[in-house]
Amino acid sequence: MEITGQYLMNLILNGLLIGFIYALMALGLTLIFSVLGVVSFAHGEFYMIGGYVLFFLLDTFTGLNPLIAVVLAGLATFVIGFIFERLFLRPMAKGEIERPGEYAILVTFGLAFFLQYIVLAIVGPYPKKAQRFFDLPTLDLGWISSTATTLRIFDIPLSAARLTAAALAVILLVIAIYFMYRTWTGRGLRATSQDKQAASVVGINPLNMSTLAFGLGTMLAGMSGAALVTVFSWVPAVGVPASSKSFVIIVLGGMGSLPGAMLGGLIIGLVESLGAGLLPDPNRALAYKDAFGLAIFALVLLIKPTGLFGREL
Amino acid sequence: MNRSLLQWIMAGAALILVLAVPLLLSNYPYWLHVAIVGFFYAILASSWTLLAGHAGQFSFGHMAFMAIAAYTTGILGRDLGLPPVAGIIVGTLLSGFVGLIVGFLCLRLRRTYLALFTIAFSEILRLSLNSELDLTGGPNGLHLERLLETTSRVPYYYIMLGLLLASLAFMYWLARSRFGLFFRAIREDEEAAAAMGVHVVRYKIMVFVITSMIAGLAGAVEAHYIEFITPNILIIAQMSLVIAMAVIGGIESLVGAAIGAILVQFALEFLREIPLPEALMPWVVEMGPRLEAIGLGVGEHGILTNAWRLVVFGLVLMLTLRFARNGLIFPIIDRLFRQRARKETVAKRVQAGEVEP
Numbered sequence: 001m002e003i004t005g006q007y008l009m010n011l012i013l014n015g016l017l018i019g020f021i022y023a024l025m026a027l028g029l030t031l032i033f034s035v036l037g038v039v040s041f042a043h044g045e046f047y048m049i050g051g052y053v054l055f056f057l058l059d060t061f062t063g064l065n066p067l068i069a070v071v072l073a074g075l076a077t078f079v080i081g082f083i084f085e086r087l088f089l090r091p092m093a094k095g096e097i098e099r100p101g102e103y104a105i106l107v108t109f110g111l112a113f114f115l116q117y118i119v120l121a122i123v124g125p126y127p128k129k130a131q132r133f134f135d136l137p138t139l140d141l142g143w144i145s146s147t148a149t150t151l152r153i154f155d156i157p158l159s160a161a162r163l164t165a166a167a168l169a170v171i172l173l174v175i176a177i178y179f180m181y182r183t184w185t186g187r188g189l190r191a192t193s194q195d196k197q198a199a200s201v202v203g204i205n206p207l208n209m210s211t212l213a214f215g216l217g218t219m220l221a222g223m224s225g226a227a228l229v230t231v232f233s234w235v236p237a238v239g240v241p242a243s244s245k246s247f248v249i250i251v252l253g254g255m256g257s258l259p260g261a262m263l264g265g266l267i268i269g270l271v272e273s274l275g276a277g278l279l280p281d282p283n284r285a286l287a288y289k290d291a292f293g294l295a296i297f298a299l300v301l302l303i304k305p306t307g308l309f310g311r312e313l
Numbered sequence: 314m315n316r317s318l319l320q321w322i323m324a325g326a327a328l329i330l331v332l333a334v335p336l337l338l339s340n341y342p343y344w345l346h347v348a349i350v351g352f353f354y355a356i357l358a359s360s361w362t363l364l365a366g367h368a369g370q371f372s373f374g375h376m377a378f379m380a381i382a383a384y385t386t387g388i389l390g391r392d393l394g395l396p397p398v399a400g401i402i403v404g405t406l407l408s409g410f411v412g413l414i415v416g417f418l419c420l421r422l423r424r425t426y427l428a429l430f431t432i433a434f435s436e437i438l439r440l441s442l443n444s445e446l447d448l449t450g451g452p453n454g455l456h457l458e459r460l461l462e463t464t465s466r467v468p469y470y471y472i473m474l475g476l477l478l479a480s481l482a483f484m485y486w487l488a489r490s491r492f493g494l495f496f497r498a499i500r501e502d503e504e505a506a507a508a509m510g511v512h513v514v515r516y517k518i519m520v521f522v523i524t525s526m527i528a529g530l531a532g533a534v535e536a537h538y539i540e541f542i543t544p545n546i547l548i549i550a551q552m553s554l555v556i557a558m559a560v561i562g563g564i565e566s567l568v569g570a571a572i573g574a575i576l577v578q579f580a581l582e583f584l585r586e587i588p589l590p591e592a593l594m595p596w597v598v599e600m601g602p603r604l605e606a607i608g609l610g611v612g613e614h615g616i617l618t619n620a621w622r623l624v625v626f627g628l629v630l631m632l633t634l635r636f637a638r639n640g641l642i643f644p645i646i647d648r649l650f651r652q653r654a655r656k657e658t659v660a661k662r663v664q665a666g667e668v669e670p
Contacts, residue, residue, distance in 0.1 A: 039425050041373075041432065088635055098638060105371045105428050106560065107634045113553035114627030121608035121620035240549050241440075244433035251429065284444050294437045297430060301418050305426070 019269020026249035028220030034256035035213035044243030050222025051229035077222025254310025351578035369500030374431030382529030383536035408529025439547035454543035563643025
């Protein structure tokens with residue numbers, strides 16, 4: 001296989017498109033970690049549920065605006081996350097649980113197991129895939145042209161489904177950043193993540209902020225799943241690689257760092273795309289796409305365990 | 314009668330019962346098989362308990378180390394004609410070696426990193442085993458030679474039981490020795506342990522390597538019993554089941570985890586099909602499509618539970634963690650075999666620096 005500049009550009013662009021969604025997903029996980037100090041091992045399962053909710057919404061209500069469906073999918077995962085936090089994580093914050101660090105790891109892992117199998121029991125193991133949200137207009141302007149399914153820039157094909165998903169992710173990222181840095185609640189979340197006691201002194205309830213952070217984190221995961229169900233086919237186990245990807249991203253970006261999660265998502269998207277595209281055997285490429293992430297994980301642990309933007313441990 | 318004599322009698326009776334099981338089950342080879350697999354999971358769950366409950370290091374890669382040893386002996390046997398026993402030894406050593414590398418990477422850091430890394434590691438291992446068709450057979454799996462030249466399951470029952478008892482005895486000795494004291498000190502407070510002169514990283518790596526090798530040994534022997542292995546042993550459900558077994562049994566009790574594993578394994582088999590009276594069967598068959606729509610199925614004598622039985626164990630796992638940190642089995646053992654001083658339990662201690670009010 002010959003590697004041309006055009007092929008390389010293709011890999012880079014497609015990697016970046018997926019990277020935006022990884023960034024959105026990892027932003028949710030890092031938000032949860034920054035406020036609760038808990039890594040949610042069920043993060044990928046919320047991503048999986050978001051995708052299924054969107055698929056069944058569009059399947060049941062034909063003509064439903066896909067954007068509304070994405071929001072509804074986010075709301076659904078928000079509610080599940082909210083309930084779980086109230087029932088299982090809030091007792092931890094109130095000091096009712098002994099050795100909370102260990103408890104948090106195990107109970108979120110138990111949640112992952114529970115969610116994955118309840119979805120399997122309900123929807124079955126057969127892959128599902130949603131239709132792309134929008135058709136592109138047919139254009140031909142020389143170097144840029146498009147058909148309903150594909151946009152071509154300098155003959156580099158970008159699929160409509162991926163473009164829509166990435167555009168959606170960028171919009172949601174902007175909203176999330178605005179929320180976190182410019183609204184009272186968002187600042188409250190960040191204040192809680194920096195110092196719980198100081199935050200409560202100025203009138204922020206850390207318990208409510210924890211519930212909100214967990215709900216919002218799972219909502220971001222659900223929305224990234226809802227955006228990607230048009231790109232990948234969906235099975236109940238689809239959350240497992242998504243979880244490990246989010247872990248790699250937040251460790252790379254620095255656990256609890258919001259900018260780190262975004263930059264990390266883009267980097268992992270790029271590395272995966274380039275790594276898989278440059279492997280000669282497509283069968284293996286699919287498996288080792290994720291192995292590149294693990295290699296980065298190992299490198300970060302060796303060289304700089306705090307990641308790109310991490311606080312000192 | 315004094316209490317300790319009674320305890321010895323009970324323990325002796327339990328041992329005789331366990332040894333006599335093959336005679337009792339001689340007409341039910343399937344249940345003998347379930348018992349053997351139960352022993353296999355008991356080894357995994359109790360070694361995971363040593364790592365997580367005693368040393369406080371949470372690994373989600375226990376099945377990965379088990380699979381490394383099983384695949385190693387399988388591949389060496391197929392390509393080099395290595396006899397199973399030699400393959401099992403090489404596989405176990407390789408599990409320990411990979412455990413050393415992973416431990417070196419992760420155990421210098423906070424405990425969350427080990428959990429994060431091992432879950433990613435075992436997912437990558439699963440994908441690689443699936444795609445390296447020439448080496449591993451991919452999703453179709455790998456055939457292994459059988460360990461013994463017999464079709465009877467009885468010898469395997471005693472081999473797996475012996476392995477379980479030997480590893481329990483070894484781990485019990487380890488947990489009671491000064492190493493065990495170091496592990497628990499590290500679990501409670503790493504800085505304090507280090508200040509008292511415990512070489513924290515060295516002992517964390519040591520317990521990680523030891524438990525990885527025990528998992529590897531069990532996996533390699535099990536693979537030569539089943540004669541077949543696929544990458545599917547690495548799916549999240551398998552690791553979750555081992556954790557559910559350990560948590561239900563008692564996360565700080567080696568024996569509790571082992572008993573929990575055997576009971577969960579039998580429960581999973583019993584729950585496969587909920588038996589119903591014959592009179593209700595026509596109704597069940599009629600309801601078939603509706604049952605299938607919610608993930609149930611129609612069996613020969615009742616309703617198939619399919620994935621729902623795993624949902625039940627996921628729920629039990631979460632509820633046990635929340636409301637019964639000492640597990641469901643350990644409190645019973647503790648009551649029967651209570652020593653003069655009450656044993657340490659999860660509920661009694663608070664880890665310094667981790668509770669944020």
